Amino acid sequence: MSDLNCGSGGGATTYAQLRIASIFIVGVGSMGGAMFPVLAKRTNWLHVPKAAFDFAKYFGSGVIIATAFIHLLSPAISELSSPCLSPAWLDYPYPLALALLSIFSIFIVELVAFRWGTAKLMALGVKHDVHGHGHGLGAHAAHGPEGGIPDGDSSSEKMEKDLESAHDHKHLDFSAAGQIIGVFILEFGVLLHSILIGLTLAVDPSFKILFVVIVFHQTFEGLGIGTRLASLQLPPKYNYVAICGALLYGITTPLGIAVGLGVQSTYNPGSTTASIVSGVLDSLSAGILLYTGLVELLAHEFIFNKEMISGSNGRVAYALSCMLLGCGIMALLGRWA
Template identity: 75%
Template structure:
């Protein structure tokens, strides 16, 4: 059975070697462009990117992240942990779904504890926040929810002058950036694991050409989704490097995976027993992280609990939903090939 199914350690493809090497740099540029552009554009006065571009990227990115969780992580995890190369015991229980659920609830518990701790700290300082966590509790980690990224500094200055409580809140947030950095790590962790395994697969997969084209777009769109979230972080000058570093980590992860795959393609087989278990477990855990982030932190907080959206016109809400569905649809379509 092992020979017929190629469950051993060998089996990496040796075709298109030059193009596989070139893909390291091509995907580096594509991933870096998608992740870094929103971050750098928000900080640059020369680019003068319209508000609508940032809004589109934000809602489009939410859809990309959710589709990545379902189509590009959870579905492959079910296949990998259901591989005929694995022991029959792996088929006795839906381990991929269970691991995704475990990951989702783990993130929820961590955020719940952080939120309650943050609430107590803010209450001690006399800062009031609303019931859905739109103050400076744990959810500040995902960026200011009711402020346009380009108008952030102007609005903050006006708010501080007119409302002392806002000034206190902003100071607490700037003095305690740990919550925001943890939020970045949670969002990026699942994306980076996914990107690493994509690179390994691309380096050894026999159907290289189609997979390569799809992954270039996949990484660019996913980078745009991540970058639009990083661009919204409100960090003090001391920690302004964090979004840039996070974007760079994303940009280099898939190229590192490709380079590693090229180095071990004599022995690495993505369909082997060990590779299926490792990849399946990591994809499952990553899916849970992105499902929680996408559905709770992005959709619920930006559409259901957002004061900006509750006051917005039907046209603006419809536009945001369409952008989100467009991002979901594009990434779901790419799942047809990768």
């Protein structure tokens, strides 16, 4: 306990040039992992087969779930059990309570938003089911009648089609908003984590090991975020959302490293203040990623996915293997960071 430093000024200054270079190296890994799926989905010059997207999607789901448990919840427990903190922090499992608070907060927000959105859609005459498939009134007619209809009341048909089109556009807007909110929640939890990772890397004494692990960590996590962004089914006017989300993820950890290097002489990741802030943010982020990973990704991709329920055993086994591989690799990285 003699070398315990609970105040400011505990950052390591070794490997100064490599720490500066890590801003760009980690940035390339993060940006590459997040941007590649988005660009591959939206450009013609990158021909990526659907099987590769499926692998990245399921792999990324495993990465996100393992990140919640191994890279967020576990460090939060350690940070809020620091000897620099008051013994009162040990009287209650605050990290788990904060994660629980985060899970139910996200759940309630999504429930309220879903109920409000569904009520709005019903008022507009658009049906909406829990799996996100909406159909405007007379949607089948929009694709043309099965039998021939004489060219009678053309103005009446035009009005009906215009009404259906308006309904469809309203549904697209609500659907797009729901998807954007879901991805924003996921990315918010990841970005908080990425900032803290960057700050830690900039001042941690065990820099070399942590540096290598974080490059892989951020690349894999970026792949998980990127595939979710790429799979968004949004109207053309919202295409910028996926690109902005990938760019934001790509710059967050380098920004954290740069800030950490800027306050290297005064920032001590083991200080009382840093432990409390990191522990609280990691706990809240863990809850966000747990809810998103288990409900939005795992349940919706497997339990509520018709392709998985009625698909072949081989397809289901492949998807599960990809998910478990991503989870296993990210959990293994927790051995060093």
